[in-house]
Amino acid sequence: MGAVIVSAAVATANDRAECGEKRPRVFIASPRDGFVSEKTSVKVIFGSENVQIVPAGVVNEAEEDKCFAVGHHHLLVDSEDYPTSWIPFDDNHLHFGQGQTEAVIELKPGTHTLQLVLGNPVHNASFSINNFAGQGPFVSEKITIEVASSE
Secondary structure, three states: OHHHHHHHHHHHHHHHHHHOOOOOEEEEEEOOOOOEEOOOEEEEEEEEEOEEEOOOOOOOOOOOOOOOEEEEEEEEEOOOOOOOOEOOOEOOEEEOOOOOOEEEEEOOOEEEEEEEEEEOOOOEOOEEEOOEEEEOOOEOOOEEEEEOOOO
């Protein structure tokens, strides 16, 4: 068993060297940190780089590029921590299992935090990307927005 672990670690180090800065990344394209909404409906646009966004359950090799991740977005709303394995199904962890890249969410007036996490085909934040063993989670920076109105 120890030899398998050592082999996986070597493969991961080699793959990371090959990929350089070309790493999977998710981010919130809109709104920006500090945004103030006059409405309770807030449009959130999900961004990604070196990620192939697919519906949940779709197992796909990432365009023959081992530096890419394959998965779907999850939006964390007012969540203190991000998941490092299974992503819960609750009001703070919104699943976009159809491969959506944007959503309109309803928020109560007040201050809220938003953060994206990429989930694999079975809603897990931990990844094994092609030859990359044990990567992830791929998580955006957390942003803070304010809903000023109950309109």
